[in-house]
Amino acid sequence: MAASPARGRRAVDVALFLLVFFGGWQVTALVVGASYVVPGPFEVAVRAVQLVAAVDFWRSIASSLARIFAGFAIGMAAGAALAVAMHVAPPLRAVLSPFVKVLRTTPLVCFVLVLLLWVGNAVIPTLVVALMVLPVSWTHAIEGFDAAAAAYADLVRVFRIPRLRALRSIYLPSLSGELLAAAEVGLGLAWKSGVTAEVLALPPFAIGTGVYRAKLALEAPDLFVWTGAIVLLSLALEAALRACATRWRTARAAGGEGEPDEARPRR
Amino acid sequence: MKLDRVDKSYGGRVVFSGFTLEVPSRGVTALMGPSGCGKTTALRLLAGLEEPDVGSVEDVPERLSMVFEDDALLPWATALANVELVGAGRDTSLRLLSELGLAGRERVHASCLSGGERRRVAVARALAYPADAFLLDEPTQRLDDAAAHAVLAAVRARAGRAPVLLVTHDAAVAGACDRIVRMPRPRSRP
Numbered sequence: 001m002a003a004s005p006a007r008g009r010r011a012v013d014v015a016l017f018l019l020v021f022f023g024g025w026q027v028t029a030l031v032v033g034a035s036y037v038v039p040g041p042f043e044v045a046v047r048a049v050q051l052v053a054a055v056d057f058w059r060s061i062a063s064s065l066a067r068i069f070a071g072f073a074i075g076m077a078a079g080a081a082l083a084v085a086m087h088v089a090p091p092l093r094a095v096l097s098p099f100v101k102v103l104r105t106t107p108l109v110c111f112v113l114v115l116l117l118w119v120g121n122a123v124i125p126t127l128v129v130a131l132m133v134l135p136v137s138w139t140h141a142i143e144g145f146d147a148a149a150a151a152y153a154d155l156v157r158v159f160r161i162p163r164l165r166a167l168r169s170i171y172l173p174s175l176s177g178e179l180l181a182a183a184e185v186g187l188g189l190a191w192k193s194g195v196t197a198e199v200l201a202l203p204p205f206a207i208g209t210g211v212y213r214a215k216l217a218l219e220a221p222d223l224f225v226w227t228g229a230i231v232l233l234s235l236a237l238e239a240a241l242r243a244c245a246t247r248w249r250t251a252r253a254a255g256g257e258g259e260p261d262e263a264r265p266r267r
Numbered sequence: 268m269k270l271d272r273v274d275k276s277y278g279g280r281v282v283f284s285g286f287t288l289e290v291p292s293r294g295v296t297a298l299m300g301p302s303g304c305g306k307t308t309a310l311r312l313l314a315g316l317e318e319p320d321v322g323s324v325e326d327v328p329e330r331l332s333m334v335f336e337d338d339a340l341l342p343w344a345t346a347l348a349n350v351e352l353v354g355a356g357r358d359t360s361l362r363l364l365s366e367l368g369l370a371g372r373e374r375v376h377a378s379c380l381s382g383g384e385r386r387r388v389a390v391a392r393a394l395a396y397p398a399d400a401f402l403l404d405e406p407t408q409r410l411d412d413a414a415a416h417a418v419l420a421a422v423r424a425r426a427g428r429a430p431v432l433l434v435t436h437d438a439a440v441a442g443a444c445d446r447i448v449r450m451p452r453p454r455s456r457p
Contacts, residue, residue: 152341154316154333155335157315158331159332159333159352159353159354161352161353161354165354252378
């Protein structure tokens with residue numbers, strides 16, 4: 001069966017991209033002429049095979065994934081919980097909102113340097129990721145609460161729906177879409193900030209630590225391999241989350257068979 | 268229930284001026300009028316969701332029930348959960364949904380119901396709530412004759428001694444009510 005024209009066009013686009021990318025890379029390496037600055041693609045490929053065969057490489061990836069996911073989960077949960085608390089007790093919003101805004105604007109490096117004074121370097125990436133993701137989760141959750149409160153204000157008021165029931169049946173379920181959107185934004189942020197925090201804090205068995213050591217030893221091929229791993233993992237995680245989000249949205253939109261509206265017969 | 272010489276405007280547009288409406292303490296009163304004359308506004312004033320600019324709202328019971336203009340269902344909840352939301356028991360909710368022709372659709376999410384089905388769920392929810400007065404905004408909208416008849420029958424059966432004010436554009440529905448009030452044509456802008 002012949003490939004469709006669209007598929008053929010996509011294959012050509014990918015091939016062109018790879019040709020330009022690797023060709024340009026090789027030309028740049030030849031022009032620079034110093035492999036400790038710009039190693040060629042073949043040199044990086046050889047080093048990649050060596051690193052990937054080492055247990056410590058995979059242990060570093062697994063540890064980084066665990067730290068960053070833990071921070072992501074804590075940040076998402078804390079942001080949502082804070083939004084719930086502010087909805088239940090509105091005075092909290094006036095008191096705590098400025099702190100969340102400070103978190104959002106504080107540079108990552110400041111968090112790392114302060115935390116280095118207080119806690120061990122193994123937990124710093126997790127804490128930093130949580131602090132970076134919390135404002136994202138909170139912002140989406142609080143906007144979700146505000147939108148639901150406005151949309152269902154009349155319903156709650158007329159039927160005198162008790163606060164707890166309104167929270168459980170109306171406001172929390174209405175948040176799910178917002179939190180999914182927050183997760184889509186937060187995951188990329190978590191990954192980048194987590195690896196950066198690892199470079200600064202140097203926990204044992206971490207991608208960021210591998211990057212830093214490669215840089216220190218002027219092992220450019222290693223640096224390129226670690227960078228490639230970071231990019232590929234980031235793309236894979238975002239694709240996985242996007243797939244889950246699409247499945248959830250499709251399932252929510254479906255779930256029953258709607259019938260056409262009943263037309264009122266004209267007299 | 269009474270709106271006494273009420274003025275209401277929205278951003279310079281006068282909805283009505285010096286409007287008086289008295290709803291008898293028993294029976295079903297239909298409120299009719301051309302589009303934009305303030306029928307929904309009148310319901311919202313009685314429900315306490317809006318305040319009049321001038322005039323007063325009087326003798327409105329503590330516990331009101333309402334069918335809103337836009338259904339106001341929770342799309343992620345089932346038809347049954349939407350009715351139970353107002354504190355109704357499961358048996359009462361199921362019985363009402365069945366009376367309104369929704370037997371077998373109780374577990375379907377509101378977002379997957381047709382427009383007519385959503386309307387009937389909104390009516391079931393309003394009737395499930397133990398109210399002393401009912402304010403129904405176009406309860407038979409998007410319904411065929413049989414479904415509209417079922418709604419009116421359920422309203423009469425459930426409302427009992429409580430007053431019902433029902434907004435409608437449909438002359439047949441209004442004709443089935445005990446009394447018809449026609450609102451004046453909206454005033455044109457100066």
